[in-house]
Amino acid sequence: MIKVFTFGSCLLAITNLACGAQTLTAENKLNEFPAGSVTLEQGLASWQIFYEVASHPRCSNCHVGSSNRPMWSGPSYGKTRPHGMNIKADESRIGVESVPCATCHVTLLQPSENANTMPHTPPRVTAPWALAPVEAEWFGKSSSFICNQLKDPERNGNRTIADVASHLDHDRVLQWAWNPGGNRQSAPYSLQMVMDALMKWSAAGTPCPSE
Amino acid sequence: MQITVNGNQHEIDVEDDMPLLWILRDELGITGPKYGCGIAQCGACTVHVEGIAVRSCQVRAADIDGEITTIEGLGQPDALHAVQSAWVEHQVAQCGYCQSGQIMQAASFLDQNDDPSDEEIDSAMSSNLCRCGTYPRIRKAVKTAAENLRSA
Numbered sequence: 001m002i003k004v005f006t007f008g009s010c011l012l013a014i015t016n017l018a019c020g021a022q023t024l025t026a027e028n029k030l031n032e033f034p035a036g037s038v039t040l041e042q043g044l045a046s047w048q049i050f051y052e053v054a055s056h057p058r059c060s061n062c063h064v065g066s067s068n069r070p071m072w073s074g075p076s077y078g079k080t081r082p083h084g085m086n087i088k089a090d091e092s093r094i095g096v097e098s099v100p101c102a103t104c105h106v107t108l109l110q111p112s113e114n115a116n117t118m119p120h121t122p123p124r125v126t127a128p129w130a131l132a133p134v135e136a137e138w139f140g141k142s143s144s145f146i147c148n149q150l151k152d153p154e155r156n157g158n159r160t161i162a163d164v165a166s167h168l169d170h171d172r173v174l175q176w177a178w179n180p181g182g183n184r185q186s187a188p189y190s191l192q193m194v195m196d197a198l199m200k201w202s203a204a205g206t207p208c209p210s211e
Numbered sequence: 212m213q214i215t216v217n218g219n220q221h222e223i224d225v226e227d228d229m230p231l232l233w234i235l236r237d238e239l240g241i242t243g244p245k246y247g248c249g250i251a252q253c254g255a256c257t258v259h260v261e262g263i264a265v266r267s268c269q270v271r272a273a274d275i276d277g278e279i280t281t282i283e284g285l286g287q288p289d290a291l292h293a294v295q296s297a298w299v300e301h302q303v304a305q306c307g308y309c310q311s312g313q314i315m316q317a318a319s320f321l322d323q324n325d326d327p328s329d330e331e332i333d334s335a336m337s338s339n340l341c342r343c344g345t346y347p348r349i350r351k352a353v354k355t356a357a358e359n360l361r362s363a
Contacts, residue, residue, distance in 0.1 A: 086337030098334035104251040106269045109276060121250045
C-alpha cells in the first residue's frame with residue numbers, strides 16, 4: 001500500500017507533483033520574435049543552444065526515462081553512472097516509494113546563497129527536488145530526438161514553445177543548473193539566453209536537425 | 212526560534228544555517244541521531260520531519276518545517292515501535308552506531324509501504340550505510356516489522 005504524504009508545504013503523490021502550483025516570480029523576460037523574423041539557419045543555431053543545455057549533465061542527469069534512476073555524470077562525477085546509494089525516484093519521480101528525493105535534497109524555505117557550496121552534498125533549492133517527467137527523457141538522446149520531443153504537445157505537457165520557455169523561468173530546480181555550487185559545472189549560457197533561443201527557434205518554425 | 216521535538220517544544224537561539232543534527236545533539240542533548248558524514252551520504256543522522264525521513268545534517272535551522280521525531284520519540288522502552296521490536300527480535304545491531312538512522316528510515320518507509328518486497332526494502336534502505344554489514348538482518352527485521360504493522 002502506498003500512501004500520499006505531505007512534505008513541507010507541498011503535496012507529494014504517486015502520480016502527481018502538486019508543487020507546480022507554487023507561486024514564483026518570473027526573473028527573466030519572455031522576448032517575442034515575430035514569425036518569419038528568424039531564418040531557418042538561425043533557428044537551427046538557436047536549437048543547438050538549447051540542445052547544449054538539455055544535454056548538459058546539470059539538466060540531463062534528472063531527465064531520465066522509465067528507469068526512474070537519476071544519473072551521475074559530468075566532470076564532477078568522473079565516470080558516468082546511476083545516482084549512488086541505489087537511489088530510485090520510482091514512478092512518482094520524487095522517490096515516495098523508497099527514499100524521497102527530499103530526504104537528502106532538503107527543500108529550503110528561503111533562498112540561500114551558501115546552501116550548495118560544499119562539494120558532494122545534495123543540492124537544495126526552494127522547491128521539492130524531483131526528476132523531470134518521464135516523457136521528457138533527455139539523457140543520452142540525440143539532438144533530433146529531443147527537438148521533436150520538445151515540440152510534441154503529447155510529451156511537453158501540452159505547451160506551446162512560449163509556454164515551455166515561460167515554464168523554465170518558474171522552476172527552481174531547473175534554475176539551480178546555472179548556480180549549482182560545490183564543484184559542479186554550471187549549465188552553459190544563461191536561462192535568459194535559453195529562453196530567447198527557444199523563442200527564436202519557435203519563430204523559425206521549430207526546425208529540427210536531421211539524425 | 213521554537214521547534215518541536217518528540218512532542219516537546221524547545222526555544223533555541225542558533226544561527227539560521229546550523230544543521231538540525233547540531234541542534235539536536237549540541238543544543239538539546241538529544242544524541243540518538245548520530246554524526247557520520249555530514250553530507251547525506253551515510254544516513255546515521257536520520258530523523259523524521261512530519262513523519263518523513265530526512266538527513267538532519269542537511270536540514271538547516273531556517274528550513275525546519277514541522278514536528279521532529281528522533282529515535283528517542285519513535286517508541287518508548289515499554290511500548291516499542293514495531294520497527295524497534297523487530298530490530299530486537301532479529302538482534303540487528305552490531306556496533307549500533309548507524310542503527311538509529313536505520314530504524315528511522317525503516318519506520319518512515321513502512322509508513323508509506325507496509326508490504327514491501329525485498330527489492331523495495333533494498334531500495335529504501337540502501338542509502339543508510341552500516342559498516343558492520345548488518346544488511347541481511349536489517350532486511351529481515353523490516354519484513355517482520357511490516358508483518359507486525361499489517362496485523363496491528
